[in-house]
Structure formats: C-alpha cells, structure tokens
Amino acid sequence: MHIRAYQTSDEAAVVALWQACDLTRPWNDPHKDIARKLQVRPDLFLVGEVQGRLMASAMFGYEGHRGWVNYLAVSPDHQRQGHAKALMQDGEALLLALGCPKINLQVRASNAQVLAFYQSLGYCDDQVVSMGKRLIPDQ
Numbered sequence: 001m002h003i004r005a006y007q008t009s010d011e012a013a014v015v016a017l018w019q020a021c022d023l024t025r026p027w028n029d030p031h032k033d034i035a036r037k038l039q040v041r042p043d044l045f046l047v048g049e050v051q052g053r054l055m056a057s058a059m060f061g062y063e064g065h066r067g068w069v070n071y072l073a074v075s076p077d078h079q080r081q082g083h084a085k086a087l088m089q090d091g092e093a094l095l096l097a098l099g100c101p102k103i104n105l106q107v108r109a110s111n112a113q114v115l116a117f118y119q120s121l122g123y124c125d126d127q128v129v130s131m132g133k134r135l136i137p138d139q
Contacts, residue, residue, distance in 0.1 A: 001056065001083050003090050006045035008038075013054040014047065021073040029138035033059075033071070044094055048074070048083055056083050060091040060103075067095040067103035088121055106130050 006014070015030045024030050037045050037059050048056030055075040061068045069091060074083045095103055105123065107114050 001048040001050050001078075001086060003046055003048050003056075003087060005043055006034075006038075006047050006057070010047055010054055014057050017054065017057055017073050017075055018071060020075055023071060023073055027134070027138060032138050037061075044091070046087055046090060048087055050078060056087055058087045058091050060095060062095055062098050062100045067092075067098075067100040069103060069105045072105075084117065085121065 011031065011034055014034065015024075018024050018030055034045075041061060044060040044062070046058050046060070047054050055078045056073060058072045059070040061070070069088070072084060072087060074087075092103060104126075105118065107118065109115075
C-alpha cells in the first residue's frame with residue numbers, strides 16, 4: 001500500500017470507502033467532514049492506495065494537547081492485510097513529530113472487532129466517558 005496525503009480529487013472515493021466500511025451516519029455529512037478537515041491540518045488526512053486505487057483512509061488531528069484519529073477505514077476486500085496498522089503507524093509518526101504526547105480515539109462500545117484491533121496496537125480503555133455536543137447540525 002502506498003500512503004499519501006489526501007487530495008481533493010479523492011473525495012468521492014473516500015466517501016464511498018467510508019460508506020462501504022459503515023462509518024457514515026445520518027447526522028454526520030461526510031462531505032462536510034472532509035471540507036472541515038481540509039481547513040485544519042489537511043496534511044494529517046491520509047489515504048492508502050493499492051495499484052493506484054484508493055482503498056484506505058485516516059484523519060488525524062492535533063490541537064496541542066492530544067492527538068486524535070477519525071475515519072480509519074480499509075476497504076473490505078483489503079482488510080486483515082496490515083493496511084490499517086500501517087496507516088496508524090504513519091499517523092502516529094506524524095503526530096509524534098509535532099510533539100504530540102498521546103493519541104485518543106473513539107470506538108463504538110459494541111464494535112468488538114475494532115476494539116481488539118486497537119488493543120493489538122497498544123491502545124487501552126482510558127476509563128473515561130466520551131461526551132459530545134453538536135454545534136453545527138449537518139442536516
């Protein structure tokens with residue numbers, strides 16, 4: 001897999017990837033999420049390609065206190081081949097180079113497979129409650 005920074009021409013393929021991986025939700029417009037990311041550290045939005053075909057993505061962020069990862073996705077026909085791990089390693093390296101001391105992520109509690117994946121990479125449950133408040137509705 002070749003990992004590179006997201007380009008605006010990737011939008012349709014990224015949204016299709018997120019849909020294929022069941023990452024989209026009605027309350028989060030993926031096109032708006034991409035547009036927002038492009039306003040803040042677009043260099044931390046990575047995609048992966050195999051033979052020129054986009055098949056993976058991850059949005060990383062850092063606000064000076066903690067790093068974050070969102071929309072880690074690998075197309076179903078390329079899963080379990082180390083691509084997600086490679087994306088995470090590249091993203092972690094980018095964040096570390098920025099001086100980021102810790103990376104956080106959110107996983108739905110019912111998603112045992114993804115929880116196990118992150119645990120295999122050294123992530124653990126911080127025993128915190130994640131809370132959110134929508135400031136701008138996407139609908």
